[in-house]
Amino acid sequence: MTTAKPYLTGHYTPLVDEVTATDLTVEGTLPPELTGRLLRNGHNPKPGITPTHWFKGSGMVHGIRLRAGRAEWYRNRWVHTPALDGAPYMTETGPDLTASTAGTHVIEHAGRLLALCEANLPFELTPELETVGAYDFDGKLRTAMTAHPKEDPVTGELHFFGSSPIPPYLVHHVVDAKGQLVHSAEVPGASAALKHDFALTRRHVVFIEGNVTFDPQEHSGIPYAWRDDQPARIGVMPRGEDGARHVRWFSIEPGNMLHVSNAYEDGRGRIVLEGPTVDREGFRLSWNWWVGAPGRGTEPNTRSFTRRWVIDPAAGTVDEQIIDDLAVEFPTLNEQYQGVENRYQYAVSFPDEQGFGGYGVVKYDRSTGARRIHRIGDARLPSEAVFVPAAGATREDDGYLLTVVSDLKQDASQLLVLDACDLDRVAAVHLPHRVPGGIHGSWIPDTPADRPAA
Incomplete structure (x- = not known):
């Protein structure tokens, strides 16, 4: 007797076809500033x-295309x-960086x-989500690209990295605001540790x-595993073309982080970094779910709790602590505050390792320590909560x-619109079918060229 893989059942049951639907039903009132497209990616294997x-x-x-209070x-x-x-990632000549699932994130x-x-080149899409093809920044990108690039809200630069289980283990890249790759540098001291x-x-x-x-002995197709002898570390590299020459690595407590909430320099020059992390048991339970193995969570x-590190480069020290005991993932924020001190963060809550508790959208107030949860309801799973600024915010x-x-x-499925201040429901858009639980996405606001003439 075989047990169905958990990532192919329940909320994660894949869709079997591609659909286009127009003039979607809206409950409530969509704010007029929600003019653009919400795009969300996820893993959805073909039938069979x-x-x-x-x-x-x-x-x-x-x-989902929104404009003028309508879901178009x-x-x-x-x-x-x-x-x-069916093309394999590994070939006789090495990895094929175009043989990508392209299923983790989508950005503009x-x-x-x-x-x-993260193991491949990015794939370009049209505004209607048709595939254009692999994109290598005019031949300048020769490594994989992380699924979590960061756009500087001041300069418009896009920073990302390519990581590999063989040297060079870590290469940092910078793309300017016009989309040109202008800088690439290997980061010294990195290891084969997973960097997501x-x-x-x-x-x-x-x-x-x-x-x-x-770990080449891991045969799930993702050759990574927990190793007690792999040091847990944070690497701090100054920005700029010669920053890689000055990277410093700081030891931290054992654990593993998939997603960063935010990081910034405080008034004392220390670097504050936050995000959900798992311990060894949390990783074991999560990994077993990801591969459908016995003993899974x-x-x-599972056991994914928000942790804070305070790195003091002058003293060479790191203070760290778990700051919340709620199991959360997929942290987000108002991205205008990326890289500077932020007060508010958002996340998706999950039931604990015994299955208790429900799904919800969480808001953290870092100034007061308060936590607010919008309970989604029985048998309802929310995706990563994407922040969109209000007009005149x-x-x-x-x-x-x-x-x-x-x-x-x-x-x-519905697209749920919540007020980011109090988490009250503003509107809901009914979608033509149930959308499987997914990974990451982005709000792509209209440019002036996208807007209809007055």
Whole structure:
């Protein structure tokens, strides 16, 4: 008797076709500043395909077009990469960086939409989510691209890295506001540890290496495993063309982080870094869910608690602590505060390792320590909550949170719009089918050229 893979059942049951629907039903009133597209990516293998790991499912991007208080369209499209048709990542000549699932994230930079998976090149999409092809920044990008690039809200630069289980282990890249790759540098001292996300402050690039590292004995298709002898570290690198020459690595407590909430320099020159992390048992339970192994947790993110590190470069020390005992993942914020001290952060809450507690959208007030939760409801799973500023915003939390909800009881999905201040429901858009639980996404506001003539 075989047990169905958890990432192919329940909230994560894949869709079997591509759909376009127009003039979607809206409950409530969509704010007029929500003019653009919410795009969200996730792993959705084709019918008949059972990947050996959640992360190996082919990428499918979902898009919802909002304008003038209307939900004009929804569409979902597979990212048509060579891997979608079965092309292997490893070849006789080495890895094929175009053989991507392209299923982790989707972003826009300099007018170009990119679907991302950290082991590969990005894939360009049209505004209607059709696949253009692999994109290598005019031949200048020769490494993979992380699925979590960071755009500086002041300069418009896009920072990202390429990591590899073989040297060079870590290469930092910078793309200017016009979309040109202008800088690439190998980062000394990095190891084969898994590096999924990183942080960008006003003056530094911050890399995180946990206890999960390359392991060729792991046969799930994602060759990484927890190793007690892999040092957990934070790398702090000054921004600028010669920053790699001055990177410093600081030892931290064992653990593993997938996603950064934010990082910034405080008034004493220390670097404050926050994000959900797991311990060894949390990683074991989560990994077993991701591969469908016995002894797995009930959720894809188990024992994932928010941790804070305060790195003092002058003293050479790191203070760290778990600052909340709620199991959360997919942290987000008002991205105008990326790299500077922020007051508010958002996340998705999950049931604990015994299955208790429900799904919700969480708001943290870092000044007061308060935590507010918008409970999504029974058998309803929210996606990563994307922040969109309100028109004329004067406060950090003046805006809206957009999350796509999978509803198992109704076998349906809605785009839920919440007030980012109090988490009250503002509006809901009914989608033509249930959207599987996914990974990351972005709000792409209209440019002047996208807006209809007056």
